[in-house]
Amino acid sequence: MSKKIFTQTAVSSESQARTGVLNTKHGDVQTPIFMPVGTQATVKTMTPEELSSINTQILLSNTYHLYMRPGHELIARAGGLHKFMNWQGPILTDSGGFQVFSLGNLRKITEEGVAFQSHIDGSSHFISPEKAMEIQNHLGSDIMMAFDECIPFPSEHDYVMHSVDRTTRWAKRCLEAHQRPDDQHLFGIIQGGIFHDMRKRSAEGLLDLDFPGYGIGGLSVGEPKENMYDVLDHLIPQMPEEKPRYLMGVGSPDCLIHGVLRGVDMFDCVLPTRIARNGTAMTSIGQVVIKNAKHTEAFEPLDPHCSCYTCKNYTRAYLRHLFKANEILGLRLLTLHNLHFLLDLMNNIRKAIHDDNLVEFSKAFYLDYYGKPLEWD
Amino acid sequence: MSKKIFTQTAVSSESQARTGVLNTKHGDVQTPIFMPVGTQATVKTMTPEELSSINTQILLSNTYHLYMRPGHELIARAGGLHKFMNWQGPILTDSGGFQVFSLGNLRKITEEGVAFQSHIDGSSHFISPEKAMEIQNHLGSDIMMAFDECIPFPSEHDYVMHSVDRTTRWAKRCLEAHQRPDDQHLFGIIQGGIFHDMRKRSAEGLLDLDFPGYGIGGLSVGEPKENMYDVLDHLIPQMPEEKPRYLMGVGSPDCLIHGVLRGVDMFDCVLPTRIARNGTAMTSIGQVVIKNAKHTEAFEPLDPHCSCYTCKNYTRAYLRHLFKANEILGLRLLTLHNLHFLLDLMNNIRKAIHDDNLVEFSKAFYLDYYGKPLEWD
Numbered sequence: 001m002s003k004k005i006f007t008q009t010a011v012s013s014e015s016q017a018r019t020g021v022l023n024t025k026h027g028d029v030q031t032p033i034f035m036p037v038g039t040q041a042t043v044k045t046m047t048p049e050e051l052s053s054i055n056t057q058i059l060l061s062n063t064y065h066l067y068m069r070p071g072h073e074l075i076a077r078a079g080g081l082h083k084f085m086n087w088q089g090p091i092l093t094d095s096g097g098f099q100v101f102s103l104g105n106l107r108k109i110t111e112e113g114v115a116f117q118s119h120i121d122g123s124s125h126f127i128s129p130e131k132a133m134e135i136q137n138h139l140g141s142d143i144m145m146a147f148d149e150c151i152p153f154p155s156e157h158d159y160v161m162h163s164v165d166r167t168t169r170w171a172k173r174c175l176e177a178h179q180r181p182d183d184q185h186l187f188g189i190i191q192g193g194i195f196h197d198m199r200k201r202s203a204e205g206l207l208d209l210d211f212p213g214y215g216i217g218g219l220s221v222g223e224p225k226e227n228m229y230d231v232l233d234h235l236i237p238q239m240p241e242e243k244p245r246y247l248m249g250v251g252s253p254d255c256l257i258h259g260v261l262r263g264v265d266m267f268d269c270v271l272p273t274r275i276a277r278n279g280t281a282m283t284s285i286g287q288v289v290i291k292n293a294k295h296t297e298a299f300e301p302l303d304p305h306c307s308c309y310t311c312k313n314y315t316r317a318y319l320r321h322l323f324k325a326n327e328i329l330g331l332r333l334l335t336l337h338n339l340h341f342l343l344d345l346m347n348n349i350r351k352a353i354h355d356d357n358l359v360e361f362s363k364a365f366y367l368d369y370y371g372k373p374l375e376w377d
Numbered sequence: 378m379s380k381k382i383f384t385q386t387a388v389s390s391e392s393q394a395r396t397g398v399l400n401t402k403h404g405d406v407q408t409p410i411f412m413p414v415g416t417q418a419t420v421k422t423m424t425p426e427e428l429s430s431i432n433t434q435i436l437l438s439n440t441y442h443l444y445m446r447p448g449h450e451l452i453a454r455a456g457g458l459h460k461f462m463n464w465q466g467p468i469l470t471d472s473g474g475f476q477v478f479s480l481g482n483l484r485k486i487t488e489e490g491v492a493f494q495s496h497i498d499g500s501s502h503f504i505s506p507e508k509a510m511e512i513q514n515h516l517g518s519d520i521m522m523a524f525d526e527c528i529p530f531p532s533e534h535d536y537v538m539h540s541v542d543r544t545t546r547w548a549k550r551c552l553e554a555h556q557r558p559d560d561q562h563l564f565g566i567i568q569g570g571i572f573h574d575m576r577k578r579s580a581e582g583l584l585d586l587d588f589p590g591y592g593i594g595g596l597s598v599g600e601p602k603e604n605m606y607d608v609l610d611h612l613i614p615q616m617p618e619e620k621p622r623y624l625m626g627v628g629s630p631d632c633l634i635h636g637v638l639r640g641v642d643m644f645d646c647v648l649p650t651r652i653a654r655n656g657t658a659m660t661s662i663g664q665v666v667i668k669n670a671k672h673t674e675a676f677e678p679l680d681p682h683c684s685c686y687t688c689k690n691y692t693r694a695y696l697r698h699l700f701k702a703n704e705i706l707g708l709r710l711l712t713l714h715n716l717h718f719l720l721d722l723m724n725n726i727r728k729a730i731h732d733d734n735l736v737e738f739s740k741a742f743y744l745d746y747y748g749k750p751l752e753w754d
Contacts, residue, residue: 041695044706045706070673317455317461318463321418322417327419329423
């Protein structure tokens with residue numbers, strides 16, 4: 001039986017939401033949680049201390065990118081990813097599957113694995129389930145993800161079935177190849193597109209393999225959000241209560257709320273950091289595009305209700321100036337603010353679950369942020 | 378008589394070097410000092426707190442850039458430059474002259490001032506001595522610089538004489554136009570190229586006007602360093618002991634040492650921040666180009682003798698990875714390191730003057746950094 005790594009601590013009486021504690025070698029994580037993304041062993045523009053200052057509990061880093069540059073063996077020689085990037089909290093690494101499958105014509109799938117060409121120099125590479133484990137074992141992440149096929153949307157039912165079965169076979173090979181199960185938790189990834197029978201087939205195959213936690217992959221890849229919520233509605237009740245559930249690559253406020261209401265424990269997404277670098281801030285009343293002319297003389301914070309460093313010390317007018325002048329400090333200040341916003345949202349969500357008023361909280365947040373009601377009965 | 382703003386606190390027995398205290402409305406500055414440059418109301422990549430953490434005493438910001446974007450009137454409405462950029466320490470602003478004269482064919486000089494076109498949108502502008510004062514009064518800097526003509530190297534003796542006399546006339550107009558002499562110190566700028574008689578002529582004209590401090594302009598504009606040192610050797614003995622001397626636009630370690638030995642109190646330069654963003658670090662044994670292949674697996678700090686955040690927490694291998702991967706954190710970490718390096722050098726220089734062993738200190742530093750002896754008797 002797999003090691004117990006998750007303890008449910010409170011449940012919502014009006015939804016599938018729950019709080020819990022996820023144990024890792026580098027510390028415990030309070031769930032539900034959003035994980036900032038540090039693709040290339042750095043959360044873009046941020047130091048580890050800044051991430052700690054906004055209560056980042058766990059980071060995600062990308063296996064594919066680190067394998068390509070600087071290389072997993074170099075990172076192992078550096079003492080592992082935590083030491084290399086100066087982050088002593090938990091780290092989750094993805095499997096590389098999502099990036100490899102995103103390469104399109106640059107990759108070829110066989111039962112053995114995936115052959116592909118580097119996005120950096122065009123060199124040829126091959127990632128198999130065993131290779132994905134080798135890379136992640138070298139990185140030393142606290143949570144590793146099994147190597148899966150992330151299918152595009154839309155995909156044919158027949159193709160999805162073949163893919164789901166292969167992902168299950170690959171998952172078994174990952175379990176067998178994993179060299180450090182005492183230090184690193186390995187999660188399986190449930191696929192199946194938007195087909196309920198395929199999600200069920202994937203879940204059954206992977207639950208039999210008894211992973212300590214499960215990712216829900218292949219969502220937020222172009223399908224309507226209603227399809228995502230529908231998949232979660234049907235899939236999550238089939239997933240074990242005593243194991244963490246990780247909805248991969250999802251991080252907009254609406255998806256976080258809808259995901260938590262349906263029982264998701266973990267999320268990650270580049271959204272908050274990426275839109276920050278484009279000059280878009282998340283605030284309690286929705287998105288603010290800082291370059292807009294109306295902020296030229298706005299000598300007020302991005303968000304008067306926000307307690308982050310950016311909002312405590314700078315005006316919209318100054319932030320707009322930094323973006324107009326292409327100054328890096330602008331990217332830093334908006335990144336910090338957006339991550340703080342989502343981490344603070346998750347903190348409030350955990351509190352609301354504990355107080356059993358999550359639906360009320362979510363409805364109020366949603367109305368303020370989107371200016372329309374949350375659809376939830 | 379101008380207000381006394383500077384007190385000499387120690388003198389070197391073997392050179393013209395001295396320590397002193399420069400009083401400003403936002404605090405005292407221990408000299409000799411290097412001033413990091415925040416061209417567009419931000420020291421590129423840094424927060425004010427980070428600048429404080431490396432003992433930045435005073436910043437420079439550029440009048441020309443702030444006049445063009447976001448505009449001095451906007452900054453005044455924001456509560457002044459200190460509040461706008463969240464820096465509560467002293468700020469020095471240049472006059473805009475250097476940038477305007479760097480525009481080449483885009484500007485036209487008359488006795489009244491300089492007409493030029495914006496580097497941003499090509500729009501037409503006119504800066505006169507009075508306008509330069511108006512802008513800097515709006516910004517609210519602690520130290521303002523008179524509007525001068527910064528002549529190129531080489532320039533004909535005859536042109537230099539006309540230019541020096543005009544700069545003196547402009548300086549007088551600046552004094553008369555200055556609206557906030559109680560809050561903001563106005564420095565005159567001594568020009569004269571590399572001609573001793575012209576430097577003398579400029580100094581005499583400006584000393585008659587009794588500014589509380591003096592800039593030495595028009596150096597480090599392409600002339601050999603020996604010419605710069607030669608000008609300082611002859612000019613500084615003509616300058617008053619009781620007023621601060623500011624060598625403008627100079628900041629390489631050799632020039633800082635040679636300048637201090639000759640009696641300079643203040644320096645500024647974009648060098649440490651600019652080369653940092655190009656991946657070059659200043660270390661106790663000279664410059665390090667972080668992208669070089671030899672640092673690929675260098676699991677050691679940039680500089681083992683350095684106590685900065687970067688050197689305490691990151692390896693050369695990680696810094697190289699950040700630069701190879703175009704990650705902003707790399708720009709931040711090298712900028713912080715280089716500024717720390719120069720500010721630490723100035724701190725050691727002040728201590729050496731106080732202990733009266735500046736020449737010994739300088740010779741040891743120079744040999745370590747440049748691998749060759751300092752030329753000084």
